[in-house]
Amino acid sequence: MPMNKDSLNNLKQRLAEFAADRDWDQFHSPKNLSMALIAEAAELVEHFQWLTQEESRGLSDEKLKEVGEELGDVLIYLVRISDRLGIDLIEAANRKVDLNSEKYPASVVKGDAKKYTEY
Amino acid sequence: MPMNKDSLNNLKQRLAEFAADRDWDQFHSPKNLSMALIAEAAELVEHFQWLTQEESRGLSDEKLKEVGEELGDVLIYLVRISDRLGIDLIEAANRKVDLNSEKYPASVVKGDAKKYTEY
Amino acid sequence: MPMNKDSLNNLKQRLAEFAADRDWDQFHSPKNLSMALIAEAAELVEHFQWLTQEESRGLSDEKLKEVGEELGDVLIYLVRISDRLGIDLIEAANRKVDLNSEKYPASVVKGDAKKYTEY
Amino acid sequence: MPMNKDSLNNLKQRLAEFAADRDWDQFHSPKNLSMALIAEAAELVEHFQWLTQEESRGLSDEKLKEVGEELGDVLIYLVRISDRLGIDLIEAANRKVDLNSEKYPASVVKGDAKKYTEY
Numbered sequence: 441m442p443m444n445k446d447s448l449n450n451l452k453q454r455l456a457e458f459a460a461d462r463d464w465d466q467f468h469s470p471k472n473l474s475m476a477l478i479a480e481a482a483e484l485v486e487h488f489q490w491l492t493q494e495e496s497r498g499l500s501d502e503k504l505k506e507v508g509e510e511l512g513d514v515l516i517y518l519v520r521i522s523d524r525l526g527i528d529l530i531e532a533a534n535r536k537v538d539l540n541s542e543k544y545p546a547s548v549v550k551g552d553a554k555k556y557t558e559y
Numbered sequence: 560m561p562m563n564k565d566s567l568n569n570l571k572q573r574l575a576e577f578a579a580d581r582d583w584d585q586f587h588s589p590k591n592l593s594m595a596l597i598a599e600a601a602e603l604v605e606h607f608q609w610l611t612q613e614e615s616r617g618l619s620d621e622k623l624k625e626v627g628e629e630l631g632d633v634l635i636y637l638v639r640i641s642d643r644l645g646i647d648l649i650e651a652a653n654r655k656v657d658l659n660s661e662k663y664p665a666s667v668v669k670g671d672a673k674k675y676t677e678y
Numbered sequence: 679m680p681m682n683k684d685s686l687n688n689l690k691q692r693l694a695e696f697a698a699d700r701d702w703d704q705f706h707s708p709k710n711l712s713m714a715l716i717a718e719a720a721e722l723v724e725h726f727q728w729l730t731q732e733e734s735r736g737l738s739d740e741k742l743k744e745v746g747e748e749l750g751d752v753l754i755y756l757v758r759i760s761d762r763l764g765i766d767l768i769e770a771a772n773r774k775v776d777l778n779s780e781k782y783p784a785s786v787v788k789g790d791a792k793k794y795t796e797y
Numbered sequence: 798m799p800m801n802k803d804s805l806n807n808l809k810q811r812l813a814e815f816a817a818d819r820d821w822d823q824f825h826s827p828k829n830l831s832m833a834l835i836a837e838a839a840e841l842v843e844h845f846q847w848l849t850q851e852e853s854r855g856l857s858d859e860k861l862k863e864v865g866e867e868l869g870d871v872l873i874y875l876v877r878i879s880d881r882l883g884i885d886l887i888e889a890a891n892r893k894v895d896l897n898s899e900k901y902p903a904s905v906v907k908g909d910a911k912k913y914t915e916y
Binding site for chain 3: 804805808811812815818819820826827828829831832834835838839841842844845848849850851852853854856861864865866868869870871872873875876878879881882883884886887889890891892893894897898901903906907
Binding site: 447448451454455458461462463469470471472474475477478481482484485487488491492493494495496497499504507508509511512513514515516518519521522524525526527529530532533534535536537540541544546549550 | 616640660
């Protein structure tokens with residue numbers, strides 16, 4: 441079956457089929473998926489924990505490949521949990537960007553970047 | 560400026576502009592973004608920590624809205640860190656699904672779901 | 679050198695010497711240690727992510743040993759970061775228990791356990 | 798009742814009584830406690846996510862107080878989960894230090910600190 445692998449929707453579909461084919465939906469409660477998601481996020485953190493910020497900006501190709509795999513894993517669980525909860529992920533993120541745009545107007549916070557941590 | 564808000568690419572674009580407009584790229588090292596990502600993932604976990612799995616499957620509309628916001632936040636940082644690292648997120652996730660399909664063939668693991676935790 | 683291994687203070691001492699002997703204090707900024715701490719916490723979460731609560735209460739001896747190692751790792755980074763920040767960990771925890779005792783008086787919340795998640 | 802608040806054992810005792818008085822043991826499965834632990838660890842991470850390592854070493858008194866509260870919270874859940882699993886936390890941590898001492902002999906890794914991330 442040919443499949444367009446480009447979109448988030450197709451990824452959602454693939455993951456739903458993957459779980460159904462293996463009878464794994466029983467394990468995929470939102471509670472459990474939130475745990476799997478944070479465990480993958482932590483594997484990402486692990487790659488960066490002893491690096492300086494500068495070093496984290498200049499990863500080797502090998503490291504980049506490994507980090508890419510962790511990012512893929514996080515997206516997998518993020519899409520899966522959203523699907524199980526019936527939440528539109530892209531819409532949710534765009535709504536947050538809308539909110540943040542109001543909360544932190546560029547005209548106010550720009551050039552005041554040193555206070556970023558206090559917003 | 561009209562903007563199609565549907566795709567992951569547009570979200571990436573919006574977030575890049577959002578950060579540039581505020582001079583915040585300086586804070587957005589991959590190291591820092593991995594920390595922000597896991598902090599958002601933890602807010603998701605917090606919603607589920609005292610619930611049973613069953614309860615996590617039947618959230619109220621109000622809870623669903625809150626959880627949706629956390630999911631949006633996780634996606635925001637996930638897209639942002641991928642962008643900063645030049646990683647194609649959808650491609651990375653699909654590559655992981657390909658790998659997992661080989662690693663856990665449905666014909667082998669199906670019906671053996673109780674051993675899921677040992678795969 | 680004989681050493682009483684029983685107390686948190688001795689652990690703090692051992693970890694300080696361990697890092698000094700290896701010239702590792704340079705990596706042990708509070709920022710980095712907070713990342714290492716959460717990465718270890720996530721390894722703990724991973725052990726439980728596909729288990730039911732009931733199963734998590736009845737771990738096999740082998741699992742218990744593995745989980746014990748993760749708990750040890752979390753304590754190591756927790757003690758280390760507290761030491762680097764000059765914070766008395768036991769005092770900090772007891773202060774939080776004091777606060778929580780006022781916040782959640784037994785006479786009020788007892789028997790109302792189902793609402794635990796809303797406190 | 799007078800209580801020596803200095804030791805980890807006393808903290809364990811206090812927390813057990815706190816939960817019993819409120820009928821909260823039912824929520825304190827190891828699975829749930831691992832989630833609460835990582836959620837607290839993430840609040841710690843949040844304090845440091847936009848700081849440089851240097852800044853994280855020089856927190857203001859006010860920040861230090863807040864960070865101390867998060868550290869206390871992490872210890873509370875760490876002690877609680879260890880108690881529920883019957884694991885001696887100090888012993889577990891000391892065993893890990895023993896293992897790490899063998900794994901990373903000072904004579905080998907010292908002065909080679911730049912490779913720390915690869916150990």
